[in-house]
Amino acid sequence: MKPTILDGREVSASLRSSLQEECKELVEKGHQPGLAVVLVGNNQASRTYVNMKKKAAEALGFHFELIELPEETSEVELLTIVEQYNRLQHIDGILVQLPLPEHIHEQRVIEAISPDKDVDGFHPVNVGRLSIGLPGLKSCTPYGIMKMLEYYGVDLEGKNAVIVGRSNIVGKPMAQLLLQENATVTIAHSRTQNLSAVTKQADVLISAVGVKGLITKNHVKPGAVVVDVGMNRDEEGKLCGDVEYNELLSLVSAITPVPGGVGPMTITMLLNNTIEAARHRLLTSAYSYTSR
Ligand SMILES: Nc1nc2c(c(=O)[nH]1)N[C@@H](CN(C=O)c1ccc(C(=O)N[C@@H](CCC(=O)O)C(=O)O)cc1)CN2
Numbered sequence: 001m002k003p004t005i006l007d008g009r010e011v012s013a014s015l016r017s018s019l020q021e022e023c024k025e026l027v028e029k030g031h032q033p034g035l036a037v038v039l040v041g042n043n044q045a046s047r048t049y050v051n052m053k054k055k056a057a058e059a060l061g062f063h064f065e066l067i068e069l070p071e072e073t074s075e076v077e078l079l080t081i082v083e084q085y086n087r088l089q090h091i092d093g094i095l096v097q098l099p100l101p102e103h104i105h106e107q108r109v110i111e112a113i114s115p116d117k118d119v120d121g122f123h124p125v126n127v128g129r130l131s132i133g134l135p136g137l138k139s140c141t142p143y144g145i146m147k148m149l150e151y152y153g154v155d156l157e158g159k160n161a162v163i164v165g166r167s168n169i170v171g172k173p174m175a176q177l178l179l180q181e182n183a184t185v186t187i188a189h190s191r192t193q194n195l196s197a198v199t200k201q202a203d204v205l206i207s208a209v210g211v212k213g214l215i216t217k218n219h220v221k222p223g224a225v226v227v228d229v230g231m232n233r234d235e236e237g238k239l240c241g242d243v244e245y246n247e248l249l250s251l252v253s254a255i256t257p258v259p260g261g262v263g264p265m266t267i268t269m270l271l272n273n274t275i276e277a278a279r280h281r282l283l284t285s286a287y288s289y290t291s292r
Helices: 008-028 044-060 075-087 106-112 124-131 140-151 171-180 195-199 262-284
Strands: 034-040 063-069 093-096 160-164 184-188 204-207 225-228
Touching: 008 044, 008 140, 008 262, 034 044, 034 075, 034 262, 044 063, 044 262, 063 075, 075 093, 075 106, 093 262, 124 171, 140 171, 140 225, 140 262, 160 171, 160 195, 171 184, 184 195
Parallel strands: 034 063, 034 093, 160 184, 160 204, 204 225
Antiparallel strands: none
């Protein structure tokens, strides 16, 4: 039987149309959701992603500000800008595009963003809240994967979920989200012994490593659901994931393509988080929207 292709563009289109309605409601209440994105330096891929964020945010009706800073920007200058945006009442979400130039300490910058405006979900307060099941802003890529699995009706209850990769941005929050849905979760990583023996246990296998061709048919149990978070380039410069997609089509029950799988969900969940942040600030803060 043909596998279900987990189509991130389709899921994104559906979620974005609901988010557009939610944005309209907030505007009618007197507040336009505001997103500020900071781009430091000349990384071309980062510039592409930031432009995609701008286009998506404006299409929904958000107020969007792009703060472009030169490669030589110091950490102190960047921290000062983040602190300014923390105080701006018309800004609900702040995102600093990663990676940052090497002379800037990424974690210090992440921690400078107010947790209430941390639409990437990377601040330790949000990470901690996720780990104990409290509401908070969630990391966009794993949150998007959960939305995708929900859209396609993938049952997680009691299932073996194996995540390959233990990054703070994808692997670890992915584990927390799957655990919340009662999956039995394993995180494999670069020191895992006999990786294929571990991944073959997976009903749901998520690869978030960034190594082209890492996951082959020898790593996958027949009928598994496979989610590819990898963003790699092949010899011709074409975008590809961690998973040997074509080889797995006859083996799996569902699979994400690259491009067109997880990637679009990352930006959709950023939009979702900005709306969540705006709603939360509207409910909890005493500030007046007229003070903009
Ligand atoms: N502050 C952050 N920095 C980075 C994040 C992040 O979530 N927050 N994630 C990645 C890059 N990223 C968003 O910033 C991102 C990557 C890829 C896509 C995407 O839609 N990819 C498309 C293909 C696009 C292309 O052709 O190049 C796809 O997979 O279909 C969206 C967002 C690192 N930095």
